[in-house]
Amino acid sequence: MSSAATAGPGPGYRDHPEHIIEFEPSPKRVRVTFAGEDIVDTTNALILxxxxxxxxYYFPRADVAMERLVATDNSTHCPFKGDANYFSVVVDGQTAENAVWSYEHPFDEVSGLKDYVALYWNCVDHWYEEDEEVFVHARSPRVRVDILDSSRPVRVELGGETVAETNRARFLFETNLPTRYYIPREDVSAELLASETSTQCPYKGTASYHSVKVGDAVHEDIVWYYTDPVHESAKIKDYLCFFNEKVDAVYIDGVAEEKPKTKWS
Known part of the structure; x- marks a missing residue:
């Protein structure tokens, strides 16, 4: 039997019993800013x-500038968490519409989310863990990034040609992602073209890109690099990395790696 504070068991689990939702307290101080003001400042966040x-991140209302939130008519339904109500953030005439949501009567399995709110990452200006800005999404304590120097031979083929070859790559191992091979720029023989593309990663920082020209073909944004990575990933600064998924082959110790299947494939 559910309490008045919850909406009973989540119906989504009947068809998808394998679906997992877990949350735990985060020991970090987390701040969220919009239009120059702290909307959240807490050491009591949950990470889901x-x-x-x-x-x-979910935040206790006591640590949220609720006076800056305006309830809207928007709502969504999650079969695992319940019905979400929404708020816009309004500061000095600037509005982040429907940027905040809350489960007023969550399903039993996530009853601990009651009286907490969450925010869409890209709807506000800045997120900080302690005093360091974080990009894209919360850093998961369950993700590990190891960057190891390796003397194993690495060779990259693209368009039928060898475009990089080295025995001083840095191998990056990240939880649940393919191994990435970061190569010194001087060991890349490809013709690199400038690109305006950039992406962000919470564990590595802001990446810039190169396209690669091989013969008459241009392979768009197939190489990325970090000019100013976060401290934990400093070892890959200015090294170049090819998309394993998009080149002809990556050879390690003379053996072609199986192409990974990812969202970039």
Whole structure:
């Protein structure tokens, strides 16, 4: 039997019993700013892990500038968490519409989310863990990134040609992702073209890109690099990395690696 504070068991689990939602307290101080003001400043956040989703911070209302939130008519339904109500953030005439959501009567399995709110990452200006800005989504304590120097021979083929070859790559091992091979720029023989593309990673920083020209073909944004990585990933600064998924082959110790299947494939 559910309490008045919850909406009973989540119906989604009947068809998807394998679906996982877990949450735990985060020991970090987390701040969220919008239009120059702190909307959240807390050491009492929860970090939520859900199947097929990135980690999400939930914040106790006591640590949220609720006076800056305006309830809207928007609502959504999650078969695992319940009905979400929404708020816009309004500061000095600037509005982040429907940027905040809350489960007023969550399903029993996530009853601990009651009286907490969450925010869409890209709807506000800045997120900080302690005093360091974080990009894209919360850093998961369950993700590990190891960057190891290796003398194993690495060779990259693209368009039928060898475009990089080295025995001083740095291998990056990240939880649940393919191994990435970061290569010194001087060991890349490809013709690199400038690109305006950039992406962000909470564990590595802001990546810039190169396209590669081989013969008459241009392979768009197939190489990335970090000019100013976060401290934990400093070893890959200015090294170049090819998409394993998009080149002809990556050879390690003379053996072609199996192409990984990812969202970039």
């Amino acid at each position: 892990y859900e199947s097929r989703h990135v980690p999400v």
